Amino acid sequence: MKIDRRWIYLAIGIVVFIPMLVYLGFPIRVTKEVRSVYERIDSLPPGTVVMVPMEYDPATMAELQPLAYAVLRHCFSKDLKVITTSLQIEGVTIIKEDLEMIAAEYGKKYGIDYVFLGYKPYPGIVILNMGENFRKPFPRDYYGNELDSLPMMKGVYNYSSCALILNINATSGVDYWINYANGRYKAPLAIGVTGVMVSDYYTFLSSGQIFGLIGGLKGAAEYEKLINHVDLACRAMDVQSIAHSVIVLFIVIGNIAFFATKKRKKSI
Amino acid sequence: MESPDLGIVLWYTFAAFLTLSIFSFLYKDNPFYRLAEHIVVGISAGYWIAILYHTSLQDLWIEPLTKNVLVLFTPGGPFLLECSRVLINIIPGVMGLLMFSRFFPGISWLSRWPIAFYLAITAGVNLPLYLQSFTVRQMQATMIPLEGSTWKIFCDVTIIVGTICGLAYFYFSKKHKGVLGGMAKLGIWILMIGFGSTFGYTVMSRISLLIGRFRFLIDWFNLVVNYIKA
């Protein structure tokens, strides 16, 4: 059944656009791998330092920004101290703005409650150096302050000063966090990745190299449900559900047409 | 409701124009799409240079070098130690500048030195760590004690057999016949399930990105309507 692909594009456009106008509130089931991240962060006492490196850019922010918001809200609501970096060059500005926005919601002060180290190229090398001392690759933070001048950074030297690392990553740099931060420095690590990547990392979850895995917008929706803050991701799940159903329908129709054509050709 | 600023409305309209220009590619390639594409290539490259300079080059090279050179020219202090500090700062800068020799065919071979250094560091670091994390730890995780409920034992056996058969599929030094052939066949079945799972999640990922853009367009539309109403 040959159809001009533009009709399919139009169908997808309509199917995604229309449900966005109404929030249906479909139920969201929380998975074990997301719950383990939530429970680990939730169990930390106030004042604990956690590291939340974020590596997404405008191309992937639709998937990972809701997760970043949910995680930062959780950390700030628990009065945890957050160290962030952004080792993806095109994401530096969005991540800085996201961090400032969520911190302002909770009245958090820069340098006391959170620190943004900024960007340096070659994430693998930076991750290795941070394992020795944050000050080596980052003598100053993003805003130009020397790290030692920030109250929060007193006594905080490397990964061993952080209770855990939750890396929100849209790039293959997540392998560096697993190999270097966890492999060499044994830092407790959880990852939040895009949907394209998530199925690859179940093997690291199984081996214990990561203690949690949050995948795509669905993972973000689960996290929003756990922190009782319905936002972008939960609202998007209705749209996802309908879009997925339509795509499955396309696959079924395509296959029915294929087998019908095959049968007709055989009978001829 | 407070009226949005005209400046904000114009900037958002510019962003919406670029968004719709890119979407127009779905109909067919056209000058609006090409214009948007070329604008973003230029802005992106300019952004990279600015960020690299302010967040990286200044911090890691220019400032330490300037500071150490000033200390060197200040009387007093251990001269050899100060010289060595300046040298430690100069070497990576010189190697970095050698990268520009690529633009001059006669001396482009000089760029091999910094490339050699970069390769040496990354290869040296990766050798033990990739072996440990990707190979040894994964093999360790496959050596699962078969205990617990029947379902758990079934899952563990599936993982062990699936991993071994998957590896057998990728072993191309021997023909896939007999026992190896059977293992490779089971391996490819397991791999197909893995790739199917990846495809399922990939669809979710792509739809999420589209949701993000449509959300922006809805916000832009609401902004324009509010401005006009005000």
Added chain:
Amino acid sequence: MKRELPLMIVLIFGTFMAFQYFVPHRISSDLYQEFNNWTIIIGIFAMVVGIGSLISLHYNRIKFKKPGWGYSTVTIVCLIGMMSIGLIGGTENDLFLKLYRHGLAPVTSTMFSLLAFFIASAAYRAFRARTILATLLLLAAVVVMLGRVPIGEILTGWLPRPLQFSEISNFLLYVPNTAAKRAIFIGVGLGVAAMSLKIILGIERTWLGGEGRK
């Protein structure tokens, strides 16, 4: 010197970095951090070289009035403009941030969102259960697609738990998918280690370019 010195650099520094992993001494650790920093600095210049190549490409198009040279002019103007604003005004400059937020961000996001349309079109046109393997792939994809979103819960929530899409997709991800990806990653680990060793020992020389093959 054109070949020998780079190969010596790779051998000496590569061996040091590989063995440094096992040497916890302070001097070893200090040298390791310093070499890592050098790599970052070299990397910054390498990225600038990349951007230089881009400028060179577009400049040649404008100079020789090749097809599309008008667009190349737009690229160069935007590049110089953004670079000047960022270098002179800093990365917190209002205009710099606005150009990023309303210029770069929407286009990059939209380009990637086009993939949603392409994947739907590909799913309809190419995803066929022609063979057993293709059927396995298709079934796994459909189960995960429906099981990982709320619609799976709605369609199969009334069934016994082991038959629900969400439980089946969990099983697929935790068991056969884990086995498959584990086999791939073990291979990747061995491959990276082999390639790293080949580079350090000078067996792999393609990075030297044409003259390196002599």
